Amino acid sequence: MSLKPPKLTDDCFALPRGVTWIPVNEALDRLKKSLHPITEIEKISTNIAEGRILALSPIATRSSPPMTNSAVDGFGFAHSCIKSGPQILPLTKGIAAAGLPYEGTVKLGSAIKILTGAILPQGVDTVILSEDTNIDNDIVAFNGPLKLGSNTRLKGEDIPKGNKVIDAGLPIRSTEIGLLNSVGVFSISVYKKLKVGILSTGNEIIYNSQSPPLPHQIFDANKPMLLPIIRKWGFEAIDLGHVDDNEQTLLKKLISASEKVDVIITSGGASAGQEDYISKVLNKYGSISSWRVAIKPGRPIAMGIFKGTPIFGLPGNPVAAFVCSVIFARPALYCLSGAGWVEPQKFLVPANFTKQKKPGRRELLRANLNQDNLVNIFKSEGSGRISGLSWANGLVDLPSELTTVSRGELVTFIPYSSFGI
Ligand code: AMP
Ligand code: MG
Numbered sequence: 001m002s003l004k005p006p007k008l009t010d011d012c013f014a015l016p017r018g019v020t021w022i023p024v025n026e027a028l029d030r031l032k033k034s035l036h037p038i039t040e041i042e043k044i045s046t047n048i049a050e051g052r053i054l055a056l057s058p059i060a061t062r063s064s065p066p067m068t069n070s071a072v073d074g075f076g077f078a079h080s081c082i083k084s085g086p087q088i089l090p091l092t093k094g095i096a097a098a099g100l101p102y103e104g105t106v107k108l109g110s111a112i113k114i115l116t117g118a119i120l121p122q123g124v125d126t127v128i129l130s131e132d133t134n135i136d137n138d139i140v141a142f143n144g145p146l147k148l149g150s151n152t153r154l155k156g157e158d159i160p161k162g163n164k165v166i167d168a169g170l171p172i173r174s175t176e177i178g179l180l181n182s183v184g185v186f187s188i189s190v191y192k193k194l195k196v197g198i199l200s201t202g203n204e205i206i207y208n209s210q211s212p213p214l215p216h217q218i219f220d221a222n223k224p225m226l227l228p229i230i231r232k233w234g235f236e237a238i239d240l241g242h243v244d245d246n247e248q249t250l251l252k253k254l255i256s257a258s259e260k261v262d263v264i265i266t267s268g269g270a271s272a273g274q275e276d277y278i279s280k281v282l283n284k285y286g287s288i289s290s291w292r293v294a295i296k297p298g299r300p301i302a303m304g305i306f307k308g309t310p311i312f313g314l315p316g317n318p319v320a321a322f323v324c325s326v327i328f329a330r331p332a333l334y335c336l337s338g339a340g341w342v343e344p345q346k347f348l349v350p351a352n353f354t355k356q357k358k359p360g361r362r363e364l365l366r367a368n369l370n371q372d373n374l375v376n377i378f379k380s381e382g383s384g385r386i387s388g389l390s391w392a393n394g395l396v397d398l399p400s401e402l403t404t405v406s407r408g409e410l411v412t413f414i415p416y417s418s419f420g421i
């Protein structure tokens with residue numbers, strides 16, 4: 001089965017006229033509304049599906065458990081012959097074990113030895129735990145009363161045959177693989193992995209150069225950082241290399257990239273400056289909307305469509321590129337991949353710092369939550385200070401209208417793990 005969903009429309013990122021600075025939540029809402037899954041659906045073996053996004057809800061082909069069985073090692077009997085107080089029952093010869101069912105019928109008033117996982121034999125509906133019994137030759141003694149069905153697991157109590165096992169849109173984890181196997185679902189329909197191409201731009205950028213770098217050159221930090229992030233999110237990360245600030249080379253690169261990937265993420269050159277070719281080329285040959293989001297760090301985030309392929313133009317500064325990736329690109333890519341919108345899990349923790357801030361924009365600060373559950377922020381807010389990203393283990397998220405943080409005040413902390421990195 002191969003089902004191709006529709007492409008995004010050219011105007012899907014367009015903002016209404018007159019919109020200048022958009023609050024982060026509004027920007028995220030707009031993204032949420034304009035994006036839908038863009039990859040095809042394929043059927044694959046359940047056991048190799050870890051990290052893939054379920055496209056269709058699978059149906060249980062078998063009940064789990066398939067038959068009512070014993071949850072413990074003990075003795076099984078009919079509940080109707082048990083009263084309160086001491087009970088003495090004769091033992092039926094034989095045993096019921098997992099994989100070795102007892103084929104006979106246990107007479108009313110008798111008991112049989114039964115092991116964990118064994119199907120309840122005919123005449124048995126209740127089990128007493130071995131440790132709660134005394135055995136003498138072929139007699140078992142224990143104290144009643146017992147609830148009907150004690151220590152048993154009912155047929156289909158986890159999932160009955162014919163029921164939906166999990167919802168479409170969920171990423172498959174090892175736990176889902178176990179669950180699906182338990183109900184006999186050995187192949188599932190998943191979205192094809194989203195192919196995300198990463199491109200660095202800028203005349204000054206070099207990558208792992210053999211020759212000594214010239215004074216005006218800097219090593220590419222963004223692409224090597226973004227590629228593993230994309231992989232960690234479960235997408236296929238494709239290295240699109242690097243282009244200089246030049247209209248024709250960028251155009252050629254975007255043409256070839258749009259033929260082989262589902263989404264393009266660029267860094268650098270996204271503003272409206274003289275050397276900012278992402279916006280120039282998209283304006284001329286595709287569509288682009290520069291979203292001036294009220295967030296620090298992060299300048300306008302350029303979002304556009306080039307030959308049907310969505311493009312996210314991240315700022316060049318590594319810290320801004322990182323923050324825009326986890327805040328905007330992550331949920332957007334998840335939507336495009338079929339997984340739906342994702343929100344990072346946030347925690348309130350006491351600030352081990354003080355801060356003054358301008359109202360009117362949300363700030364995301366490189367932050368480190370220590371062993372004592374206190375959060376510190378990086379000594380500099382410079383957007384090029386990538387060492388702060390490495391020092392941090394998460395971001396402190398200060399709301400737009402906040403102006404001061406005092407020591408001990410509770411602030412929102414988002415660990416890197418909440419961003420899936
Ligand atoms: P731009 O967004 O192109 O104006 O770049 C903003 C800043 O980020 C400049 O100082 C660039 O040199 C720097 N920059 C751009 N791309 C990268 C990159 N891939 N790695 C490290 N720094 C970069
Ligand atoms: Mg540049």
